[in-house]
Amino acid sequence: MSYQAPLKDMLFVMNELANLQGVSQLPGCEDASPETAEAVLEESAKFVAGEIAPLNHAGDKEPSYWKDGNVFTSKGFKEAFKQFAEAGWQGLQHPADFGGQGLPKLVGTPCVEMLHGANLAFALVALLSDGAIEALLTAGSDEMKATYLEPLVTGKWTGTMNLTEPQAGSDLAAVRSRAVPQDDGTYKIFGTKIFITYGEHDMAENIIHLVLARTPNAPEGVKGISLFIVPKFMVNADGSLGARNDAHCVSIEHKLGIKASPTAVLQFGDNGGAIGTLVGEENRGLEYMFIMMNAARFGVGMQGIGLSENAYQQAVAFAKDRVQSRDLAGSAGPVSIIHHPDVRRLLMNMRSQTEAARALAYVGASLYDAAHHHADAATRAENQAVYEYLVPIIKGWSTELSQDVARDGVQVHGGMGFIEETGAAQHYRDAKILTIYEGTTAIQANDLVGRKTVRDGGKVAKGLIAQVRATEAELAKLDGADFAAIRKHLAQGAADLEAVVDYVAGNMKTDIKAVFAGSVTYLKLAGIVLGGWQMARAAVISQQKLDAGSSDASFYQAKIVTARFFADHFLAQSSGMRTAIIDGSAGVLALSEDQF
């Protein structure tokens, strides 16, 4: 069975948890009524199931390859991207002025999720273009916008992000690529960039590289980095393509996963210098690059969720189909393995984490829309602050859990899971990149600790915890063991998260290493508590639907069960995590280097 977008769950989250109705009433979002949103999702689901998902396993088996400086992508990718572009999917969230559809992030996000769920390697090309578009919208000149945006938004061209160099991975201060100013106002770019996703390919007419480099006499470190547009083909005044630029792909990597997506080593300036144009002002490159990265980080979080959903669907299908051993409670013959309790546990692990991460991400998207479109400036700022707190969690937590989910998915398949033909192993391999690129989980956690928690003394975090407590109060009004368990573990989770936020905010100045020794665990704890909060909200709403006599009782009952599972199996870990964060730094830091 191939990937099918979980439309019902997506719409439930959008409508019931992420306030689609409210978003559609924001200025500029009026076209995004719940009905329109549903129609868009249905169309997207049909497209990805029909055109994109079938290329996923095939692309893994026959990856893109390099020959004489050119990269040939996996069979069908070129045609599929053409269809993707022509149907307008690249432009879904981008401004109508440049050929986009201008839909809110809340409506675009499920479409992004399903594209990634269907085919991570394919979807990356769109994710990178999204980042380039964001950066040009924010920092590009009018001329740049006029030249580059429409072809990018319509998928005629694609974009890349060129940060990493062999000596400069997470540490952009170490970037050494050079930009030498020319008399005509352009720059000549020299240097080597590595790990450039879709840095070269055959799916679009042109590739717009956004490249970090240093101008002569620029300050050292991150304050001396500028951002340049370096197109693969120069663009003439009329928009037609000109000469080939001096930016060449010298090899692509042999990777653990996402094999269909070419990861390029790009050489700039080996033949006299690649022609680049400065974006915005000199030495502000990092700031602009962060615009791309923040969009991309949210997108990578969606990759984790999409991949998890795909792995879950595949595991469920196998568990229903594979007959093996008798039912524990006694049966005449062997049963499908979905009857076995540990298979259930694995499937519920997968399902509940995927749902929790999805709900948190869509709530994040809704905050983003309010931050960008709300009429009131103070409300915009408030929503922006909460959104920014959530971005590292959506990126870091959703991708870490996707590796657990993919691993559980292989396990459900038993021996068949280890055979590549089955496809479960591909998810396990593909998922591993998600906690690494666009900033490792540790980098996300640095951001969560430094910019998002310490800077405001934990104010935004505490505001979220107060909202969690409001949900606890609603849970208290409901009867039954499920709600009691959810409430108990959510309350403890909130208390643990609050203690950790206080610890982080309070100890940064006195014991920075201890705080950072617990940063990733803090990020995961925040994910579990805030994701668990969404699960609890879903359970409360589901009970209301049931009480109102919904005709879809099975769906809403399942929501309550899944929230209960998440509470007992994930929220219940919160106190152990608090210990690891607050007491556990001693063990992290005590050894000297030579004791390793």
Next chain:
Amino acid sequence: MSYQAPLKDMLFVMNELANLQGVSQLPGCEDASPETAEAVLEESAKFVAGEIAPLNHAGDKEPSYWKDGNVFTSKGFKEAFKQFAEAGWQGLQHPADFGGQGLPKLVGTPCVEMLHGANLAFALVALLSDGAIEALLTAGSDEMKATYLEPLVTGKWTGTMNLTEPQAGSDLAAVRSRAVPQDDGTYKIFGTKIFITYGEHDMAENIIHLVLARTPNAPEGVKGISLFIVPKFMVNADGSLGARNDAHCVSIEHKLGIKASPTAVLQFGDNGGAIGTLVGEENRGLEYMFIMMNAARFGVGMQGIGLSENAYQQAVAFAKDRVQSRDLAGSAGPVSIIHHPDVRRLLMNMRSQTEAARALAYVGASLYDAAHHHADAATRAENQAVYEYLVPIIKGWSTELSQDVARDGVQVHGGMGFIEETGAAQHYRDAKILTIYEGTTAIQANDLVGRKTVRDGGKVAKGLIAQVRATEAELAKLDGADFAAIRKHLAQGAADLEAVVDYVAGNMKTDIKAVFAGSVTYLKLAGIVLGGWQMARAAVISQQKLDAGSSDASFYQAKIVTARFFADHFLAQSSGMRTAIIDGSAGVLALSEDQF
């Protein structure tokens, strides 16, 4: 840097935690003095580092392949196995009567660990031969022993286990292969076996397949399975090789990992019937196969530990070498990444889990030796019972954690970890099989729950918990925050484990599905508490060494730190796991099949 056996840690565990001195005083183990054991380990370490480890990554890049019914193993494997056999490593733990060295399991186990650590795919051939040897020693006739044992023990031939069929994975009741008795006392075997590790290869002159099949009129289910020897080449009375038997490899699998080891589909009897000889009595095949499986399960646990050690060593080497970003506490320039707290945390995750699993496994090996060699029958039985309780934990827990360790290892490498050339990704791929073959973790957990906990009402488990409490009392005598933290979390862990044992033993009859819904988590909890207990014992002994003025203070201090880390980061999870087991079954089991 290539794998180096962690000799110092191995010897510490053998001598200080697993009572090597005591084992060497058991009847029949007198040759295994601590001095001899150390010499054996040193020799083994030299051999695997020099001859076996260098083939690991190369074998992954150029896996074994099938052509016209033959399997050609990766370059160098054939020659390396010849050296391995000639140096006597296959026979290390096997009786001297059949060409072995007859060393205790406690001495053999570190050698097995280092072989697996160096090269999982290579070591598998030896692991399977060990299983075949065990089965023949226990259930084979004198003639069979005379014919097959010496060539297997000396590595002239190798052995296989043929259980799985397309419709019969974990469920051996579904085995359909047929054995038709012939007038000469042999049987003709017909059927298809899949997932046969080293089922065909070019590394030995002959392959001795041990095959499960049904005789005509055998009872249904597992009580109608018999075990047969089916050699690849028939063996003449003088031990020379005769005709090729009708057992043929029709393909090998394309796998996620352990790519150098061929995983065969074997077809028995397509050309008239493969000639087989019955081992022991008809219909007792499962019982004999379990002898092989129990040996193999312990061995797979050692694979998890060996792989974890290798992944850890590689991550440490990278973390010391890779320079990136400034030290958080402030430094002039960038530092090696081992200075960054989250890299530390990942390395300590890897290190502490590997050490805990190793200590528990070696203690298990020591119990095995006492169970087999102690002069007193009651003491033998007691040790056997505890050993049997530990086997599913050593297999299940050590392999589950090896996947966490391998994942952390990739993460330490950042983007480089995702590139196959680096080698970290191979561990991540290889590790995934370990929780699947020789019985999935769920199968191990079934064994732990059913045969090892419920059958004796939790008596053996409670005996172990009493020993944990004795260590708590020793911890209470020691000063300092490290020992206080270790004691606190070990005490809570013991209480949680005891509550779970009571729950499992007490609810099996009334609510079997609920008990099994928590079985894997129970297995992991038992691993963490009993592994954490070994870490605590190591810390206590290390403090004694320090108090006695040891000249190796750095080593012993690191043991205390690592135990502290394990307590805060793993033992501290015990209460959450208890909740997942005891309360969490509701969420596991509540959905109907169509709600998935």
